[in-house]
Amino acid sequence: MNIVMIKIENLSNPKEFWHYFIEISKIPRCSGNEQRIREYIKQESENLGFKTEIDKVGNLIVSIPSKSENTIPLIIQSHLDMVCEKNENIMHDFSVDPLKLREIKIDGERWITAEGTSLGADNGVGLANSLALMKKISSKELEFDNLDFTIVFTVNEEEGLFGAFQIENDILKKEYLINLDCMSDETFVIGCVGGFYTIVDIKLERIELAEINKDLIPVKIYIKGLAGGHSGLDINKGRGNAIKILAKILYKLNKEFEIYIDVIKGGDNFNAIPRESWATLFLNESKEKLTQYLDELELQINKRLETFNDNLEIIIEDLDKSQLSNKIIEPKLQQRILSTLYLLPHGPILIHPKLDNFLHSSTNFAIINTKTSRIKIQYLHRSFDKQISSEVTEKIKALLHLGGLKSKVKPAGGYGIWDPDFTSKLLKTSIKCYTELNCEEPKIRAMHAGLECGVFADKCPELEMITMGPNVEACHSPDERLQVKSVEKFWKIFISVLKELSKIKN
Numbered sequence: 001m002n003i004v005m006i007k008i009e010n011l012s013n014p015k016e017f018w019h020y021f022i023e024i025s026k027i028p029r030c031s032g033n034e035q036r037i038r039e040y041i042k043q044e045s046e047n048l049g050f051k052t053e054i055d056k057v058g059n060l061i062v063s064i065p066s067k068s069e070n071t072i073p074l075i076i077q078s079h080l081d082m083v084c085e086k087n088e089n090i091m092h093d094f095s096v097d098p099l100k101l102r103e104i105k106i107d108g109e110r111w112i113t114a115e116g117t118s119l120g121a122d123n124g125v126g127l128a129n130s131l132a133l134m135k136k137i138s139s140k141e142l143e144f145d146n147l148d149f150t151i152v153f154t155v156n157e158e159e160g161l162f163g164a165f166q167i168e169n170d171i172l173k174k175e176y177l178i179n180l181d182c183m184s185d186e187t188f189v190i191g192c193v194g195g196f197y198t199i200v201d202i203k204l205e206r207i208e209l210a211e212i213n214k215d216l217i218p219v220k221i222y223i224k225g226l227a228g229g230h231s232g233l234d235i236n237k238g239r240g241n242a243i244k245i246l247a248k249i250l251y252k253l254n255k256e257f258e259i260y261i262d263v264i265k266g267g268d269n270f271n272a273i274p275r276e277s278w279a280t281l282f283l284n285e286s287k288e289k290l291t292q293y294l295d296e297l298e299l300q301i302n303k304r305l306e307t308f309n310d311n312l313e314i315i316i317e318d319l320d321k322s323q324l325s326n327k328i329i330e331p332k333l334q335q336r337i338l339s340t341l342y343l344l345p346h347g348p349i350l351i352h353p354k355l356d357n358f359l360h361s362s363t364n365f366a367i368i369n370t371k372t373s374r375i376k377i378q379y380l381h382r383s384f385d386k387q388i389s390s391e392v393t394e395k396i397k398a399l400l401h402l403g404g405l406k407s408k409v410k411p412a413g414g415y416g417i418w419d420p421d422f423t424s425k426l427l428k429t430s431i432k433c434y435t436e437l438n439c440e441e442p443k444i445r446a447m448h449a450g451l452e453c454g455v456f457a458d459k460c461p462e463l464e465m466i467t468m469g470p471n472v473e474a475c476h477s478p479d480e481r482l483q484v485k486s487v488e489k490f491w492k493i494f495i496s497v498l499k500e501l502s503k504i505k506n
Helices: 017-027 034-048 121-138 161-168 244-254 286-306 331-343 387-402 425-438 450-460 484-502
Strands: 052-056 059-066 072-079 101-108 110-116 147-154 176-179 187-191 192-205 207-208 217-224 259-266 275-284 313-316 328-329 346-352 359-370 374-383 407-415 443-447 464-467 481-482
Touching: 017 121, 017 484, 034 059, 034 121, 034 147, 052 192, 059 121, 072 121, 072 484, 101 374, 110 484, 121 147, 121 481, 121 484, 176 425, 176 450, 176 484, 187 425, 192 387, 217 244, 217 286, 244 259, 244 275, 244 286, 244 328, 244 331, 244 359, 259 328, 259 331, 275 359, 286 313, 328 331, 331 387, 346 374, 359 387, 374 387, 387 407, 425 464, 425 484, 443 481, 450 464, 481 484
Parallel strands: 072 147, 072 176, 176 464, 187 443
Antiparallel strands: 052 059, 059 147, 101 110, 110 481, 187 464, 192 374, 192 407, 207 328, 217 275, 217 313, 259 275, 259 359, 346 359, 359 374
């Protein structure tokens, strides 16, 4: 795989897209830290001559009014934030450091990626396409006299669609909405699952380490090397979940050796399949025996994962006793906890009964964290049926009860379902434009992921919506990449759809 520095003149059209994509990649924009990217887009929009507004939660709205009496109200929408993931060995501070963009070639195809971190193409492509569109409208290179544009940039999409939930209903009272958060240039998305969060608290009892009265060895067991990926789009690809793998390892170690656990930790984000996890513990056995046993487990697990783009590494690190707590989880309780963690669900739940090869429901065991008096677990369920997600939560609660654990399981909100509409005028227009440009019909799909359109559908059911975008792979991971040639293909489709909508008579 060749890696080269990026030169805009060598990239596909439109050059305005690449200019803006590179510029926004210099600006930190993890969820909850969108102030600088919002200010950059606001200032750029005003420099181009357009009116801007920031609502009470930080969403940015740019207005480009129609020049015609035959006004067609249209929203172009994307989100300001990105998922900030990095490889463990990479020194990168997402609060201040710019992304280091690189061009790579895979099987002869050119892609843009970031060095050791997520790229933020989700949804940087939406931001860059919106800015490129504004630039060309401002210079009169593009004119859509009948379209009354409202260009919306929402905040904190990745951690629960917060900006979409808080946007004023009046903003959405338009005829059409094009969401620029799709990952495939041959696909139009017209529906998405709802997302439903569950929080689990398991009460801990700890005992003094001195009560064990043995010469124990402190170690850290670290899981890494997994591909991870989007917890909706990639959940059915068989990739390993670092938390579930760690749970399996600890369960087996607890049966094979005497271990005494201090901390279990893994996962950072609801939207990402956990790539890394770790546990600190005391061992009543030689480290050599532990290493030999874990080497065998690593081989077994990797054999199962080898076709799923995973390469598990189990790392054992020596610790000093001062690096661990003086209190460990009570051993009998530890056994019940490890049995339950081993059994807790993760992955696909149900295949869609009507859409071919499409996942209807799934769950992501996303985060585990250990405090002094409790273990906290966080789940994200996705489904076209809210009742199924409720039942997954009930089953988690039932497993904890069977395990004899003192726990609290509670729903923690969610976001709406966007049911597909195959009859919409916006969809028919988009299909027509795509087919004329590419001499084949596009794929029409729903997404096994949370899109802001699901929230908008709740707020404004009559709004016709579609999601589109260029090819992005491995989003929410350090392998995230944007295909160079796809940017130009998508731009032609996008502009063709806008021109066709501009011709519609109300």
